[in-house]
Amino acid sequence: MTEFNIDTSLALSDGEGSSKRVDSNKYIVLHETTNNGAWNNAHNEKVNWATQEAYVQYIIGDGGKIYSVGSEGYQAWGAGSYVNANSPVQIELARTDDEATFKKDYATYVEFARSKAKQFGIPCVLDESGNGVKTHYWVSKNIWGNHTDPVQSYLLPHWGITQEQLAHDIANGLDGDGSSFKPVTPITPQVSRDVVTIQGGPATGIAGWNSKGEIIKGSNSTFVNGTSWKANHIQLVNGLPMYQVSTDEFIPKKYTDQAGIITINAIAGVDAVNSKGEKWNNSSTTFSDMSKWQSLDNGCKVINNRLCFQVSTDQFIDAFYTIGGGNK
Ligand SMILES: [Zn+2]
Structure with missing residues (x-):
């Protein structure tokens, strides 16, 4: 298995965050942070977990770095009570505007999610019925909530990565053929606002x-x-x-x-x-x-x-x- 370097300097201490273990290992949940930078998002969760009531186990960004916040196997506060209670790991991808940084972040995000899924006996299948890796958007549509991350809110509009691409990468990884990973240049949105x-x-x-x-x-x-x-x-x-x-x-x-x-x-x-x-x-x-x-x-x-x-x-x-x- 790939070795990952995990920065634990911002991890919640004993007595911080939820003390509840998860009920079962059904899901790995994928999020994005909505703003740039992994360290600052992790720091924010570390400092504000008690008042903002949102944190996850891992935040990835800053060029492929992994910061742990919550403890895996314990509930995080990221996707509503049912999903929190059945997801040993939830992962946020921090945003960046830099393509080289993004490539490292995305590759780590995909590989780390796959690795955690395997560790907890969860299929590397994205957003299908049953156990598996889930986007927060899937959770919103099927269980609870109204978030659309990470594909619709970030991966697609900023980097051209579709739901199908992410599903392919979660299933196959990026180390294998790797050929599926072709991020487009950041879109200066050709979005017409009207x-x-x-x-x-x-x-x-x-x-x-x-x-x-x-x-x-x-x-x-x-x-x-x-x-x-x-x-x-x-x-x-x-x-x-x-x-x-x-x-x-x-x-x-x-x-x-x-x-x-x-x-x-x-x-x-x-x-x-x-x-x-x-x-x-x-x-x-x-x-x-x-x-x-x-x-x-x-x-x-x-x-x-x-x-x-x-x-x-x-x-x-x-x-x-x-x-x-x-x-x-
Ligand atoms: Zn989310």
């Missing part, structure tokens, strides 16, 4: 609506799957969030690439608010530019006359600061 693409609609196309909530006859032949539209505003029409695509024409969010999610559209990130409109201070580091969050249409709420999308029980994001919301 464009949505229709998807998931019927083959005959989706209807456009006017602001009074009436169907615009014949518009479905225009709004067919795979076509992209400039949107400059989001509002509720018939109680559903819709993108304005021309003067008085709107298309439902649920038939676009933003269905069930929001993508933050604010260079400096955006602070969430609670249902009373009070800011969650410093949450903009979490709700960073281009990060994606699960948000269902029925969680929309007008707060202080602003349409907001729900991202957790009492956290809402102003629709203006999402793709297609109008922020330029």
